[in-house]
Amino acid sequence: MKVGIVGAGMVGSSAGFALVMRGVASEVVLVDHNPALALAQAEDIAHAMPFAQPTQVSSGDYEALAEADLIIIAAGVPQKPGESRLSLLGRNAEVFGDVLAQTGKVAPDAILLIASNPVDIMTEVALKLSGLPAARVFGSGTILDTARFRYLLGRHLNVAAQSVHAYVLGEHGDSEVLAWSSARSGCETLDDVADQLGRPISEAVRHEIDQNVRRAAYKIIEGKGATWYGIGAGLARIVQAIRDDQRAVLTVSARVPEIEGVRDVTLSLPRVVGRDGVAETLIPHLSYSEATALRASAEMLRETAAELA
Numbered sequence: 001m002k003v004g005i006v007g008a009g010m011v012g013s014s015a016g017f018a019l020v021m022r023g024v025a026s027e028v029v030l031v032d033h034n035p036a037l038a039l040a041q042a043e044d045i046a047h048a049m050p051f052a053q054p055t056q057v058s059s060g061d062y063e064a065l066a067e068a069d070l071i072i073i074a075a076g077v078p079q080k081p082g083e084s085r086l087s088l089l090g091r092n093a094e095v096f097g098d099v100l101a102q103t104g105k106v107a108p109d110a111i112l113l114i115a116s117n118p119v120d121i122m123t124e125v126a127l128k129l130s131g132l133p134a135a136r137v138f139g140s141g142t143i144l145d146t147a148r149f150r151y152l153l154g155r156h157l158n159v160a161a162q163s164v165h166a167y168v169l170g171e172h173g174d175s176e177v178l179a180w181s182s183a184r185s186g187c188e189t190l191d192d193v194a195d196q197l198g199r200p201i202s203e204a205v206r207h208e209i210d211q212n213v214r215r216a217a218y219k220i221i222e223g224k225g226a227t228w229y230g231i232g233a234g235l236a237r238i239v240q241a242i243r244d245d246q247r248a249v250l251t252v253s254a255r256v257p258e259i260e261g262v263r264d265v266t267l268s269l270p271r272v273v274g275r276d277g278v279a280e281t282l283i284p285h286l287s288y289s290e291a292t293a294l295r296a297s298a299e300m301l302r303e304t305a306a307e308l309a
């Protein structure tokens, strides 16, 4: 599978590195409006090859993306400390005008996987600019928030994060919804597992996990300026689901005709992801408070997208 990455900064290069280490692509091409950066990242990643999976890694201009099966878009500005993802919208929408015009010329049929923030709205922008079917234009959405949730629950319960099944829905951002009511490990509900393992999930524990998921980006950006490893791994996981037609259930951001009474909105729900992108959306059964929060998240995203139109 040939994977293009537009935006060879921290997120784009980490995705490239994760693709190579995971052996998910036969070819990875990095493109950036700073070609020297793209070249340097490609060379650095390629030097991991003896310890990785055979992959051709290069950089180039947009022409080098011809025949790409999938393009990850991680171009644009990241948040500064304290800044919300939504505040990036104007600047990154402008960048997408440029990027999508170029990718549309050289690889009009490639699946587009959006990472730039605010990712739900940027996915909506990419969908409009590309003219591609909704199944082939989607965002990483809450794949990272879901990973954070599973990691923190696993750490609290002292079980592997891989054995925790829990999802974050809605916006990849402040209004996201942690679906506590459907979280499971083994055959058990979270509360049953927690009781059996002697690690109860009190209100204080719940609040701490919620904040450590919802505020993770703010905290990491305070410490090191940006986040990149988690999302790099998440993007490679999505690409793998597509390459192997896995029909994996992943929380990615895509258009849904209606959710919690809000129509035509782009946000994260559990989705079946395979060769052609998003094959199905699984509508979750939520508690009353989760459903209310998801409606609020969807309404906010719908209004923000409408303002941009």
Ligand SMILES: NC(=O)C1=CN([C@@H]2O[C@H](COP(=O)(O)OP(=O)(O)OC[C@H]3O[C@@H](n4cnc5c(N)ncnc54)[C@H](O)[C@@H]3O)[C@@H](O)[C@H]2O)C=CC1
Pocket: 006, 007, 008, 009, 010, 011, 012, 031, 032, 033, 034, 037, 074, 075, 076, 077, 078, 079, 088, 092, 095, 098, 099, 114, 115, 116, 117, 118, 119, 140, 141, 144, 172, 226, 227, 228, 231
């Ligand atoms: N979806 C998610 O879960 C996450 C998303 N992000 C987002 O990813 C985006 C990138 O973040 P970083 O890699 O940390 O930023 P960065 O500043 O390290 O990299 C962005 C790159 O985009 C390039 N660029 C800007 N305009 C361009 C254009 N018109 N054409 C081609 N390249 C262009 C820049 O030269 C730069 O190399 C940000 O919007 C950030 O908020 C970051 C972390 C997680």
Ligand SMILES: CC(=O)C(=O)O
Pocket: 079, 085, 117, 144, 216, 217, 227
């Ligand atoms: C920056 C960002 O979106 C994140 O780490 O969640």
